[in-house]
Amino acid sequence: MQRGMFSRKVLLSVIVATFSTIICTGLAWGADARALLRESENRHRTKTQQYAGELTVVNKDGKVRRKGWKSFREGYAGDARNLIRFTDPPEVKGVGFLSLAKPGKNPDQWLYLPSMKRERRIATQDRDASFVGTDFNYEDMEEFDHEKYKVALQGEKTIDGQPCYVIVATPLESAGKSVYEKKVLYLRKDILYLLREDLYLKGDRQPGKLFFLSDLQNVDGHWVARKWEMHDLKKGSRTTVLLKEVAFDRPQAANRFTLQNLNREGGD
């Protein structure tokens, strides 16, 4: 009888210990993931960033479309304000895109079309629409803000010879609508720089898109990936952005990230 009682106590203790271990480990990894992302943000946060981008879209049939843009950013992640102005080809020159982050919410985004001489607001419902025919959508054009995600460290993996943390980021309902079910982030261990994202669309079990950041260089004391590549696995197309003339922490014009400036013909 006593032996029986003892056995049950041992069994109960083992179960409790196991569950506690799992929960604590989970919490610890979650906390680790958050800490890692926070640390990453701290390390790479810059006041401003600007570059000239060369955009190439290759569709599934191999047809290539090229565009050029200039990008300006002020702030970082949750407080980022971003202006993109297309410079090439002439037919699209002057088209502008403005994204203003809002803490805990979806950012406000506008597209300016010089031919119409007016901006148009990108609605939440349109966040999954292709950004001007690229494989990026409007949500992809936002700066990644880990505060809008529930994050968990999933493990480690080597990407391009670099050991990385693998973090699963699930969008929080309270932070606005997302087109993604989850994102799997690959953070380079040594410099905590993002090298890859696996993007799972709502309802999908396999990633619909893969985002690669490569050709890392240190500019003005900040790491930057000079090559971005988004693969749309469903459409079979890919979009590459090559970053040139990258500069950090340069002062930005006071009204650069405003609607008035967006609507200014040819204004950067």
Add this chain to the structure above:
Amino acid sequence: MKFLLRTLSLSYVRRHMAKTLLTLLGVVVGVATFSAIRSAQGTLVQGIRSTVDRIAGKAQLQITMVGGVPEEVQERIRELPGIRATSPVIEQIVVPEKGELGSLLVIGIDLLGDREMRDYGFDGQDADLDDPLLFLAQPDSALFTREFADRAGLKIGEAIAVRAPKGVKRVTARGLLSPKGFSEAFGGNLMVVDVYAAQELFGRGRRFDRLDVRLDQGTSIAQGIATLEQALGPAYRVETPSRRGEQMERIVANFVSGFNISSGFALSIGTFLIFNAFNVAVNRRRRDIGTLRALGATPRQVQFLFLAEGLLIGIAGGIVGCLTGTMLSQGFLRMMGQTTETVYGVTSSGTVHLPPGIALESMALGILASLVGAWGPALTASRIPPTEALAKGAFQARLPTRVAPRIAAGCVALGCAILLAMYPPLGGNQLILSVLLLGGTGLVLLVGPLSRMLLQLFIPLAARFAPVSGRLSSDALLGSPRRTSGTVMAMAFSLTFVLGFGGYMGSTKATMTRWMDDALTCDLFVRASANFSRPDFLFPGALRDELLKVPGVRTVESYRGVHPLFRGQPILVGSIEVGPTMDRTKFEYLQGNPEAMRRGVTREGMCTVSENFSRKYNLGVGQQVELVTPSGVVRIPIAAVLRDYSSDQGMVLIDRTLFLRLWKDDRIDIFDVSITHGADAGQVRNAIRAQLAGKYPALVSTRKEFTAEINKAIDAFYALTRVTVFLALLVAFLGIVTSLLISVAERTREIGILKALGALRSQIGRSIVLEALALALTGLILAIPAGNLFAAFMEGAIAEFFTGWRMPHHYPWEILGQLLIALPLVSAFAAWIPARQAGRMKITEAIEYE
């Protein structure tokens, strides 16, 4: 029965192939007209609905507002609970410069987010949209359906010229849509452009035609409507796409239902032809009938034999009629579509495929018409005693018995129809059907005796001009009373139809012309759109000041019309500077007077209503019109009831200041420009054109040109009616040819004897021509009073039922004049073949005949 059909009927058909074919042709034309009109009607209505449905895509609700939905509304509703997506839409019809490609329905959508709403059918997401950024960045970008692009020989990157409100525009194909779902709308003649480019192109300002709304899963339509109505207020209409389709159908309902009368007439005229042909067949085959009866056939068997023949003719005529109708229907649809687009601004497109339901309906009516036509003669045949049937000539000359009761019954039926039309105890379709049925019955009963009376009067006259041929023709006509009355009946019916419809059309046009003379009194009209009901473009209100500065311009009034719902029906609310307009316009007051109108409308915020509005909604001076406006629900007192023909849906006229206050929309449809005394209208027009050139689309018309355009729209409205009138005349013409061919065949022996006795070929030919003339003129004489009554009924009760207007009576003298010239020619032409046949007859063969 099979044996009888094979031996008796088939041998008759073989011997009289031409006559049988002509009888068949009567059914064919009747059924073809009916099925063509019905299937074109069906396709038009279905096209309207299917275009609405297909373009709606996954949208569950649509938000509209009189004058367009302001852009900011989209922002207001985006975050409402239960709203999954919203998408703005602008719709417009344009015509490619290559007119043969047909009208294009332009859909302006926001391509950034519209895929939530519509499936564009690109091959694999963006594959066919060559460069989405280019599409958005270049305002000349458009998507076309593959089918249209193939027809237009258009490839991606190539441009096509279309007539837009601001002139001819070249639009470039940036992508092609596969033919499925959305892109099948409007028969595939679709052009998709960016909604903001469409705003600019079609002068919508910062407004959309509507907002399409998709609801979250779990949100019901009722919940969605409630949420949106609460958020937007009463000025906005929130409805499902199918309800919107129904509304559009209702707008054209008056127009399409008018054709039911035409198609009904076509079939009834066909019935008389069959009646006539069978009457003659009974006459011709009386010896066969006698033999049959002598051999023991029962009267019922004889009756069934003729009915079976009628059935077979009905089936054959029905099949051929349906096939012919299918060929005609595409043309009918085009005419109907053009009219609904011009007059109502409602568009539809499609290819007519005879729906099985209409095919069956047309066949059944063809068979019914044949059986009804054959019923009387079949009954007569069954009642012929064998002795009488075998006696030569006895039946042929037999007069219909009991003429007096027939005349009395006819007079009673016709009298009842007239009384019913004058003092209607009921209304709507019931009244129309009752009057047409009673009037038709009266005419059927009276035509026989009256035509005989008229022909008896005609004999001495004919004999005076042509002693031999006149007597021969009158003998032939009076000797076969059944054939004669059948032909005259078909003739009288079709001419009644022609005179009735002609009178109605003439009355409408004369009334409109008079009204335009009184109401449209300014010198120049400056419009942005050729379409009266759905303007392509609206001018900004401030343009009035610019026009006033043009040398030679004295005054400018700004007219704006909107189409809100009143008691669930669309009406026209017109607005203008009423004071200055009254100074130059002669309004006809049914209630109220000029002083009350001026004071009430310009100073006290009252309105005037049109006669048809007042009648339709039973509202007059002292009562109020409750309108839903962007400022909320308002009740506007009525100051006067005017005679006005601006809209068949009824019009409410308010002062522009009140419109601006209630609708908060200063855009203008038409500027009414009056020029200074002594100024040259042509020069002022040129100056206005120069002033507006490059800035706005402007159609500047003089008064004469403007009224001519309205007249053109009225003519378009009646174009199809004219076709049906022509078809009715064709059926009547066939009736005369059939009747004369039968007459010649019947009198083969007589003609042979006459020739043997020395009658000349020309005398016989003339007698047949005279016979044709007598038939046509008798029909016309009978149709003159009948047509007059029918026209009066159309102008009164029918017009009021469909439009609320009562047109003053107008006798169609011009049509009568045309008929008096055309009928003798047509009759002589109809007599040509039978006369030739009679003239060529060999005496020996003719005498041996029978």
